Amino acid sequence: MSDFNKSRRVFLRTAALGVAAVPLARVATHVPAARAEKPKAEDGHALDYVNGGSTSDHEKYQDGNKCSNCAFWAGEVSGGWGGCRHPQFSDVLVNADGWCNTWVPGG
Numbered sequence: 383m384s385d386f387n388k389s390r391r392v393f394l395r396t397a398a399l400g401v402a403a404v405p406l407a408r409v410a411t412h413v414p415a416a417r418a419e420k421p422k423a424e425d426g427h428a429l430d431y432v433n434g435g436s437t438s439d440h441e442k443y444q445d446g447n448k449c450s451n452c453a454f455w456a457g458e459v460s461g462g463w464g465g466c467r468h469p470q471f472s473d474v475l476v477n478a479d480g481w482c483n484t485w486v487p488g489g
Contacts, residue, residue: 420475422463428470428482435481442483450478453488 425432432438435448449455449466455478456465463475468484476482 419459420473423471423474423476423480427474429468429484431471431476431480431482433477433480435479438481440483442485443481447481447485448478449476449480451488453486454484455488
């Protein structure tokens with residue numbers, strides 16, 4: 383076998399291993415970005431939101447309505463605070479006992 387064929391085979395084998403290693407290297411070196419916690423919504427954030435639904439004097443509020451039993455509730459994140467799927471609340475966490483005027487049965 384000529385030196386040319388040997389070096390070509392070595393090159394092709396090395397190149398194939400290198401190409402196969404690229405996805406593995408990404409997985410091995412991937413460090414998940416630190417998840418920044420969203421700020422907590424404050425009373426009046428949007429849509430007449432209050433952190434304690436029972437304190438609402440809004441005409442649409444009914445006893446027992448709260449974020450945790452609303453169709454928009456996305457689940458608790460920590461300490462009674464969770465996500466809301468309503469676009470007005472996409473950038474904040476809402477209180478499980480909170481309420482806003484777009485409350486719909488669900489959850």
